Amino acid sequence: MAASGIVLVGFLFAHAAGNLKIFIGNEDFDHYAHWLRTIGTPLLPDVWFLWIMRIGLLVAIFAHIWSATVLTVRAKKARPVKYAHRPKVQGSYAARTMRWGGVIVLLFIIYHILDLTTHTLNPVKDSANPHANVIGDFAPERWYVTAFYAISVIAVGLHLRHGIFSAARTLGQQTAKGQRRAQAIALVLSVLLVVAYLSVPFAVTVGLVK
Amino acid sequence: MNIKVRVWRQSSASSSGKMVSYDVKDISPDASFLEMIDVLNETLILSGDDPIAFDHDCREGICGACSMVINGVAHGPEKATTTCQLHMRHFSDGDVIDVEPWRAAAFPVIKDLIVDRGAFDQIIQAGGYISAPTGTAPDAHAAPVPKKDADAAFEAATCIGCGACVAACPNGSSMLFTAAKITHLGLMPQGQPERNSRVIDMLQAQDDAGFGGCTNMGECAEVCPKGIPLSLIGRLNSDYRKALSKS
Numbered sequence: 424m425a426a427s428g429i430v431l432v433g434f435l436f437a438h439a440a441g442n443l444k445i446f447i448g449n450e451d452f453d454h455y456a457h458w459l460r461t462i463g464t465p466l467l468p469d470v471w472f473l474w475i476m477r478i479g480l481l482v483a484i485f486a487h488i489w490s491a492t493v494l495t496v497r498a499k500k501a502r503p504v505k506y507a508h509r510p511k512v513q514g515s516y517a518a519r520t521m522r523w524g525g526v527i528v529l530l531f532i533i534y535h536i537l538d539l540t541t542h543t544l545n546p547v548k549d550s551a552n553p554h555a556n557v558i559g560d561f562a563p564e565r566w567y568v569t570a571f572y573a574i575s576v577i578a579v580g581l582h583l584r585h586g587i588f589s590a591a592r593t594l595g596q597q598t599a600k601g602q603r604r605a606q607a608i609a610l611v612l613s614v615l616l617v618v619a620y621l622s623v624p625f626a627v628t629v630g631l632v633k
Numbered sequence: 634m635n636i637k638v639r640v641w642r643q644s645s646a647s648s649s650g651k652m653v654s655y656d657v658k659d660i661s662p663d664a665s666f667l668e669m670i671d672v673l674n675e676t677l678i679l680s681g682d683d684p685i686a687f688d689h690d691c692r693e694g695i696c697g698a699c700s701m702v703i704n705g706v707a708h709g710p711e712k713a714t715t716t717c718q719l720h721m722r723h724f725s726d727g728d729v730i731d732v733e734p735w736r737a738a739a740f741p742v743i744k745d746l747i748v749d750r751g752a753f754d755q756i757i758q759a760g761g762y763i764s765a766p767t768g769t770a771p772d773a774h775a776a777p778v779p780k781k782d783a784d785a786a787f788e789a790a791t792c793i794g795c796g797a798c799v800a801a802c803p804n805g806s807s808m809l810f811t812a813a814k815i816t817h818l819g820l821m822p823q824g825q826p827e828r829n830s831r832v833i834d835m836l837q838a839q840d841d842a843g844f845g846g847c848t849n850m851g852e853c854a855e856v857c858p859k860g861i862p863l864s865l866i867g868r869l870n871s872d873y874r875k876a877l878s879k880s
Binding site: 424493494497498500501502503504505506507508509510513514515518519521585588589591592593594595596597598599601602 | 639641652702704705706731733736737738739801803804805806843844845846848849850851852854855856862863864865866867868870871874
């Protein structure tokens with residue numbers, strides 16, 4: 424869970440940095456989006472680097488889901504008789520919601536790819552001008568799309584709040600002071616990512632980015 | 634004070650159980666939780682019923698025998714407190730209190746609130762020991778131990794093996810228990826010869842016994858009556874990684 428999770432968190436930061444380019448200008452954003460398809464050229468043919476990255480991410484996602492499934496199946500087997508009385512949360516809310524949160528995040532990723540990568544569900548479907556797809560997507564009258572993105576991004580944030588700390592612990596973080604530090608870093612990184620990801624849809628919805 | 638308790642009643646390991654309600658009247662707020670059940674059991678015996686079976690021994694918070702999930706929390710609502718040291722003054726008159734046994738596949742119910750914690754013995758047998766030459770006791774300070782390590786080892790050694798960590802863990806994992814033993818022995822010079830095999834063997838025994846996997850949720854440390862810190866699990870993970878690279 425930790426190793427595959429770290430790969431995915433690394434991707435999230437790179438993705439967030441790319442998104443924020445829309446605040447520099449629509450042309451910069453489009454230029455960045457097209458550049459993603461040409462990284463590695465002329466050493467590699469067009470789009471190869473992008474596909475290598477995509478395959479790497481798919482492997483990480485598969486490993487992450489597979490580990491989570493093994494842990495979930497083991498957990499169910501380890502407690503065949505449930506408690507009649509069970510308070511919801513004692514430790515961490517984020518830790519308790521990892522499994523359902525993860526499923527929500529997966530459904531969101533599928534929607535997000537159909538929306539802004541394949542454009543199947545996008546209202547604009549303009550491959551030459553990626554910024555137009557984003558702006559069409561989060562138009563004020565499509566507020567429900569923006570709301571769905573917001574909920575999903577917050578789910579990602581909660582997932583990372585526990586996930587980043589838990590990865591540090593799995594990899595051997597072992598002091599009480601280090602635990603406070605790892606939890607603080609997990610919180611800061613999660614908040615940074617949520618803010619970065621929410622800034623674009625909200626900026627489009629309120630008309631800051633046109 | 635007058636309360637109502639709903640207790641898990643199960644006549645044997647093979648029979649199915651259910652929650653049964655009992656009214657308990659005129660209990661002193663200064664009675665311990667176990668004393669409250671003693672009083673209830675006296676009335677059950679006088680009325681010809683089977684008394685509630687529960688584990689208890691020292692009744693001073695050091696043996697780890699008492700094992701009850703009270704209102705969904707292992708050892709009840711007080712932090713760092715065993716059930717025997719929990720007093721009725723922490724409840725209110727008229728409360729309905731649910732009492733259940735530890736719930737884990739590795740801890741099957743024997744009767745009512747008593748579970749078989751033999752799975753912990755299997756984990757200990759797999760590696761919870763040191764090899765020491767027999768003979769006269771070694772000289773004091775023959776093997777110097779840094780104060781910091783001695784304190785940390787002692788903190789881990791306060792684990793009484795009650796199993797509350799397993800009872801509280803949403804995954805039914807015994808990671809905090811195993812981590813306490815790994816830390817307690819691994820910090821001492823006497824524990825070094827078996828340090829690598831210990832962590833591998835104890836984790837294997839833990840998996841074989843049917844405990845779940847740890848996802849660092851932290852529920853265990855919340856209920857631990859001895860306040861074993863969650864960070865010890867990181868020490869176990871670190872030891873495990875090092876042991877795997879050397880094996």
